[in-house]
Amino acid sequence: MIYSLFDSAVAYQPTEAEQTEPVPPIEAVLFDFSNTIFKLIDAGTWLRRVAAATGRPLGDELLEKTVAQLGEAYRIPEVAALQVGRDESAEQHETALLGWFAHVDYLQGIEAEAYALIAAPDAWVPYPDTEPLLRELRRRGIKTGIVSDFPWDVGVHMEHFGLVDLIDVRVISYQYGTEKPDPVLFRAACERLGVDPRRTLMVGDNPAKDGGAAATGLRAYILPGEVRLGERGLSHVLDFLE
Numbered sequence: 397m398i399y400s401l402f403d404s405a406v407a408y409q410p411t412e413a414e415q416t417e418p419v420p421p422i423e424a425v426l427f428d429f430s431n432t433i434f435k436l437i438d439a440g441t442w443l444r445r446v447a448a449a450t451g452r453p454l455g456d457e458l459l460e461k462t463v464a465q466l467g468e469a470y471r472i473p474e475v476a477a478l479q480v481g482r483d484e485s486a487e488q489h490e491t492a493l494l495g496w497f498a499h500v501d502y503l504q505g506i507e508a509e510a511y512a513l514i515a516a517p518d519a520w521v522p523y524p525d526t527e528p529l530l531r532e533l534r535r536r537g538i539k540t541g542i543v544s545d546f547p548w549d550v551g552v553h554m555e556h557f558g559l560v561d562l563i564d565v566r567v568i569s570y571q572y573g574t575e576k577p578d579p580v581l582f583r584a585a586c587e588r589l590g591v592d593p594r595r596t597l598m599v600g601d602n603p604a605k606d607g608g609a610a611a612t613g614l615r616a617y618i619l620p621g622e623v624r625l626g627e628r629g630l631s632h633v634l635d636f637l638e
Contacts, residue, residue: 408579408593408613422615422636424591425533426582427563428600429544432619432628433526434553437519439463443502445513450506462502469499482547483569489547515548517556523628530562532634541565541585543598545575545605565589577608586614597636 427433436442443462447454454462469475475496482492493511497503503510513519533540540563544550547570554560567585569575576582586593593613600606601619609616617636619629 408611410594410613414594420592420595422538422597423595424539424541424586424589424597425633425636426541426543426585426596426598426609426614428576428598428602428606429542429546429550430520431601431621432599432606433530433542433630434520434522434550435624436514437521439466442510442513442519445516446503446506446510449513450509452502452506454502458502462500465500465502466496469496472499475499481575483545483575484573485570486547489570517552520550520553522554522557522559523624523626523630525627525630527557527559527562529630529633530559534562536637538637539564539589539591541567541589543567543576543581543585543609545569576602576605577611579608579612582609582612582614586612597633599630599633 430436437445440459440463443454443459446452470479478492478495482489490511493514494507497507497510530540542550542563542565544567546568549566549568551560551563551566554563565585565588567581567588569581572578572580572584574580582593582598586596589596596614598606598609598614598616599619600616601621603618607616607618615636617633
């Protein structure tokens, strides 16, 4: 039945009773990974690691030039085209990044080594407020999961920092050959947690991708996309549980 001329497109259909009853409480929280609960080490740190691993000299001036060139190269049309759908598989992601690095003078010839250091267990680090929030959710008996566009299992990074046991399920795009906001990913996480999507909160930083969870019945909390050097603002997730 159509209730409004402006009904939103959704990938689920609540029953008439569910439409009438109060909005159910949150029983599970799903998180995006990158720029939500973990962040990639800064470009300078990464490039210094590349230099150490390859023996290729990297002074301060060259480092600054290389960081700038990385930004410029990312905007080259052919490089930008490679990034579309890159997290649908490990192979696509590697092709996309190697194609990007090939346009950066310093990284030419050592693209594979540079790529490997992005996947290192300690290349992704948690925000200061990630662990406190996850532990509080665990204390309250709230189920947790990760739904993220990523080319490998992010558990390797969580395990490195002793946080892997604080997340109940991990649904990663490369495992399903699709990216958010495909309902398949959100549904899979809810099914594996055994929770109703309408009782689930998705937390992320991308309105189109993470906010797309709303079309599957979840609620969504979207963090600002800004670069954060300190806390991410994750404690506000608890406000949804009151």
